[in-house]
Amino acid sequence: MMGPMNDAPPSPPGDRVRPGGGRLVREPDDSMVSGVCSGLADWLGLDVRLVRGLAVILVLITPWTLLAYLVASFAIPERQPHEHRVRAERVTGLGDAHPALLIGGVIVAVLLFDDAWFLHPFPAAVALVAIGVWLLTRDRDRPPSNRNSNAEGDRSTTMTSGPAPADTLAGTGTGRSVEPPPPGSGWSPGPTEWPTEQVPWVPEPPLEPYEPRSVLGRAGFAVLLLGGGLVWLLDSVDLIDVSPRTAMAVGLLGIGVVLIVATWRGRAAGLIPIGFLLAGGLVLDEAVDVPLDAGLGDRTYTVDTVGELRQDYDLLAGEMVLDLTAAPLPRTGAAEVEGDLGLGDMEVRVPEDARVTVDATVQAGDIHWPGQGDTTEDGVDIDRSFTLAGEPGGRRLHLDLSVGVGTLEVVRG
Amino acid sequence: MVDHPFDPVSFVLGLLAVASGLIVLAGGNLIEQARILLPLGLIAFGIAVLVRLGGDRTG
Numbered sequence: 001m002m003g004p005m006n007d008a009p010p011s012p013p014g015d016r017v018r019p020g021g022g023r024l025v026r027e028p029d030d031s032m033v034s035g036v037c038s039g040l041a042d043w044l045g046l047d048v049r050l051v052r053g054l055a056v057i058l059v060l061i062t063p064w065t066l067l068a069y070l071v072a073s074f075a076i077p078e079r080q081p082h083e084h085r086v087r088a089e090r091v092t093g094l095g096d097a098h099p100a101l102l103i104g105g106v107i108v109a110v111l112l113f114d115d116a117w118f119l120h121p122f123p124a125a126v127a128l129v130a131i132g133v134w135l136l137t138r139d140r141d142r143p144p145s146n147r148n149s150n151a152e153g154d155r156s157t158t159m160t161s162g163p164a165p166a167d168t169l170a171g172t173g174t175g176r177s178v179e180p181p182p183p184g185s186g187w188s189p190g191p192t193e194w195p196t197e198q199v200p201w202v203p204e205p206p207l208e209p210y211e212p213r214s215v216l217g218r219a220g221f222a223v224l225l226l227g228g229g230l231v232w233l234l235d236s237v238d239l240i241d242v243s244p245r246t247a248m249a250v251g252l253l254g255i256g257v258v259l260i261v262a263t264w265r266g267r268a269a270g271l272i273p274i275g276f277l278l279a280g281g282l283v284l285d286e287a288v289d290v291p292l293d294a295g296l297g298d299r300t301y302t303v304d305t306v307g308e309l310r311q312d313y314d315l316l317a318g319e320m321v322l323d324l325t326a327a328p329l330p331r332t333g334a335a336e337v338e339g340d341l342g343l344g345d346m347e348v349r350v351p352e353d354a355r356v357t358v359d360a361t362v363q364a365g366d367i368h369w370p371g372q373g374d375t376t377e378d379g380v381d382i383d384r385s386f387t388l389a390g391e392p393g394g395r396r397l398h399l400d401l402s403v404g405v406g407t408l409e410v411v412r413g
Numbered sequence: 414m415v416d417h418p419f420d421p422v423s424f425v426l427g428l429l430a431v432a433s434g435l436i437v438l439a440g441g442n443l444i445e446q447a448r449i450l451l452p453l454g455l456i457a458f459g460i461a462v463l464v465r466l467g468g469d470r471t472g
Contacts, residue, residue, distance in 0.1 A: 214415065245437065246437075246438065248437075249433075249437035249438045250434065250438070251434075252430050252433055252434040252437070253431055253434030253435065253438070254434075255427075256426075256429070256430030256431030256432075256434060257431060259423045259424075259426055259427030259430060260423070260427035260428065260431070261427075262420065262423040263420050263421075263424040263427065264416060264417070264419060265415070265416055266415065267417075268423065269422075269423070272422075272426055275426065279443070282433070283443055283444060286442055286443060286444050287444065
């Protein structure tokens with residue numbers, strides 16, 4: 001008599017799916033902490049040691065990885081004992097990789113190499129075009145039978161464990177069969193574990209008609225990448241001049257057209273979150289007074305000479321430090337400096353002896369400035385003007401500062 | 414691509430995306446137009462769901 005299968009029923013040979021084709025689950029029987037890395041490795045077709053190694057490196061680089069792991073531990077469901085463990089086909093080359101891998105790689109690259117040459121417009125635009133071409137051509141080379149086996153593979157993950165009905169094994173009644181695997185295939189229930197008793201036959205529900213996966217969404221995504229990359233490329237070599245706002249609007253328009261087509265033909269639900277991202281970017285562009293190409297990350301501007309003093313400092317998101325403590329301010333009149341930050345923290349250091357007038361706005365967040373009494377304000381739609389007294393007849397500075405969401409702090413140097 | 418029954422979500426979000434893109438390209442402001450776009454989107458979504466339900470009953 002076959003006993004209950006252990007908690008990790010091995011995957012029959014037919015349960016191999018292409019990378020990203022199965023369901024992402026945490027793997028309880030091969031876990032170090034909660035099985036996130038193991039589940040990711042199964043899903044992406046990678047060696048679990050590679051995924052764990054990358055996770056450790058990322059933890060050393062940024063503690064946010066721990067938070068991401070924690071979120072994943074709650075967000076990704078654990079494989080249930082009755083479900084087969086489904087592993088994606090092993091990725092042997094870049095062409096087999098799931099797009100999530102490439103996107104993850106780009107994010108890691110941005111984290112690691114903020115100013116790397118390959119993140120400059122030209123190579124990044126070429127990369128976008130290349131990914132678009134690759135997405136458009138990858139499915140052409142994939143045999144259609146693979147997709148059918150994926151559909152079957154996905155279904156097989158819902159098979160329950162326990163004694164397999166003999167007629168199911170023989171392929172009777174349902175039109176589906178599970179053949180005993182060939183010797184040495186890595187999967188075998190053991191010579192004595194095939195059922196020896198007659199098990200009541202329970203008819204399986206009829207298979208749903210197979211619907212081929214729509215190419216509309218992926219083709220739309222690929223065209224978006226291609227178009228965006230080409231426009232970026234031509235813009236970076238000064239052949240055309242297209243603002244990010246215009247490019248995002250055209251992308252949103254294209255997504256809308258594809259979605260309207262998908263109302264009756266094909267599926268393109270994957271484009272919906274991209275559309276929301278583009279619309280969010282356009283709204284952000286309107287909400288904060290910062291150009292979208294103002295840059296991301298941490299910026300420190302230290303002004304020591306007249307030549308370094310600019311009138312305008314912009315950053316889309318990140319931490320901006322504007323150090324004016326040693327700035328050569330004019331003796332006559334007030335130097336005018338404007339600082340705009342979309343999202344993040346801005347710290348402006350001003351000279352000890354200068355008289356500084358500040359016009360500050362924060363859409364949501366808080367403002368701090370030096371002085372006695374209440375020198376902090378938080379909330380939304382903050383519009384505040386204040387003056388920091390200086391030496392009589394001393395240098396003067398006027399600051400026009402704006403933060404969309406975040407903290408604005410003015411400190412004496 | 415396979416034909417399928419009318420999908421109200423794709424239809425309404427597609428219309429909203431097209432409208433938003435055109436507004437921006439015409440030099441408009443999305444935040445200002447949101448007070449018109451969002452209610453219109455809700456109305457369109459309601460109508461689209463009713464159309465879908467009508468199609469299911471007759472189909």
